[in-house]
Amino acid sequence: MVKRELYLDKLIKWIDQPVIKIISGVRRSGKSYLLQMLQNVLLERGIKKDHIIFVNFELLENDHLRSFEKLHSYIKAMKADQSETFYVFIDEVQNCIGWERAAASLLADGGYDLYLTGSNAQMLSGDLATHIAGRYIEVEVYPLTFREYRKFSDVKVSKDRSVEDLFNEYLRYGGFPGLNTVIDDDEARRQYLKGIRNTVILKDTIQRHQIRDVGILERVLLYIFDNVGQIFSAKKVTDYLKSIGIKASLEAVTSYIKALEDSMIIHAAPRYDIKGKRLMQRLEKYFLCDLGLRYADIGFRNNDISQLLENVVYMELRSRGYTVYVGKEGTKEVDFIAELKDRRLYIQVCYLLASEEVIMREYGSLMSIRDAYPKIVLSMDYLPVGIKDGILHQYLPDFLLEKNKMNLFQP
Numbered sequence: 528m529v530k531r532e533l534y535l536d537k538l539i540k541w542i543d544q545p546v547i548k549i550i551s552g553v554r555r556s557g558k559s560y561l562l563q564m565l566q567n568v569l570l571e572r573g574i575k576k577d578h579i580i581f582v583n584f585e586l587l588e589n590d591h592l593r594s595f596e597k598l599h600s601y602i603k604a605m606k607a608d609q610s611e612t613f614y615v616f617i618d619e620v621q622n623c624i625g626w627e628r629a630a631a632s633l634l635a636d637g638g639y640d641l642y643l644t645g646s647n648a649q650m651l652s653g654d655l656a657t658h659i660a661g662r663y664i665e666v667e668v669y670p671l672t673f674r675e676y677r678k679f680s681d682v683k684v685s686k687d688r689s690v691e692d693l694f695n696e697y698l699r700y701g702g703f704p705g706l707n708t709v710i711d712d713d714e715a716r717r718q719y720l721k722g723i724r725n726t727v728i729l730k731d732t733i734q735r736h737q738i739r740d741v742g743i744l745e746r747v748l749l750y751i752f753d754n755v756g757q758i759f760s761a762k763k764v765t766d767y768l769k770s771i772g773i774k775a776s777l778e779a780v781t782s783y784i785k786a787l788e789d790s791m792i793i794h795a796a797p798r799y800d801i802k803g804k805r806l807m808q809r810l811e812k813y814f815l816c817d818l819g820l821r822y823a824d825i826g827f828r829n830n831d832i833s834q835l836l837e838n839v840v841y842m843e844l845r846s847r848g849y850t851v852y853v854g855k856e857g858t859k860e861v862d863f864i865a866e867l868k869d870r871r872l873y874i875q876v877c878y879l880l881a882s883e884e885v886i887m888r889e890y891g892s893l894m895s896i897r898d899a900y901p902k903i904v905l906s907m908d909y910l911p912v913g914i915k916d917g918i919l920h921q922y923l924p925d926f927l928l929e930k931n932k933m934n935l936f937q938p
Contacts, residue, residue: 549665549666556817595628672842720823755831760809798811
């Protein structure tokens with residue numbers, strides 16, 4: 528079993544602490560796998576196996592526990608020794624109506640260490656959060672980063688496989704952890720990814736949000752797949768649907784986009800005016816939680832390589848804990864502004880710095896920023912193009928593998 532230290536280390540610090548541990552993320556991103564690893568850590572520390580309670584709401588046998596009263600009673604009955612701590616793991620907890628009431632009660636009782644997973648970005652918003660406000664921490668789990676993907680792949684393939692070959696595979700199939708259990712066949716992998724896509728759309732989007740016009744939702748998702756990393760608005764989608772003969776109101780399209788965000792299949796990167804030091808209220812960009820979902824629907828297109836690279840870098844930054852914006856400096860665009868605590872990074876992403884014109888375009892956007900925060904250009908050029916006004920250049924796979932110059936980009 529390959530450990531996902533990125534998340535496991537965060538959770539280990541909270542073992543036996545009196546807060547609820549919430550692990551969120553899109554389906555099949557590895558949340559259940561992470562719960563298994565945590566249970567192994569507990570067993571290695573000498574915790575008795577019968578002191579670990581596990582409820583998986585993906586299993587039909589647990590359907591009778593889908594109310595907070597029944598879930599609470601079941602867990603209470605499982606705790607044979609009232610004097611010792613029991614460790615409670617609940618997978619896909621959002622499938623239990625009123626789960627937060629059961630969790631809050633168990634926490635208040637004492638003697639329970641709670642770990643819950645969910646596939647809904649809104650599970651901790653609004654009224655739900657009031658029951659456990661200030662008594663939980665959240666760890667968001669994403670599909671494999673390229674660094675993790677390389678580790679997982681080394682279990683299955685020979686280590687002399689080139690980094691570039693592996694990265695091209697990652698760009699195509701993405702990083703859902705279960706992909707390595709699928710035979711090394713394009714059609715088999717594509718079918719596996721379609722299965723994930725369909726499960727997320729059905730269970731976490733259509734059913735949860737009671738969407739009636741599934742056809743329009745599918746068209747909206749395809750539009751996002753096709754325009755990943757492009758300046759985006761609900762009106763653009765509405766106009767596109769109209770152009771192909773589909774009538775949909777702006778309000779409906781907006782609600783469908785929000786539903787896809789809630790299912791964690793897409794993420795919005797707001798635009799930030801660097802000079803004005805303010806968030807802009809419209810024209811954000813959307814990125815996919817994993818490029819494999821796109822490949823399952825529309826395949827791989829060489830002309831979209833720049834968009835795909837941006838998506839990979841965006842998700843890498845999110846996985847490292849950064850809040851990510853799309854930057855605007857006057858009339859120039861900055862691909863990413865990444866912030867973590869008191870750190871800020873400016874990043875440009877491109878395929879190849881193939882001409883002086885391209886170099887000046889990519890470096891120029893960063894050169895116009897007058898503050899002293901680190902700036903970097905990432906591309907698929909293996910040899911450094913150079914340093915201009917303190918702006919670093921790096922081979923993009925090296926950045927993803929955390930071979931980062933001067934450790935400027937470590938969280």
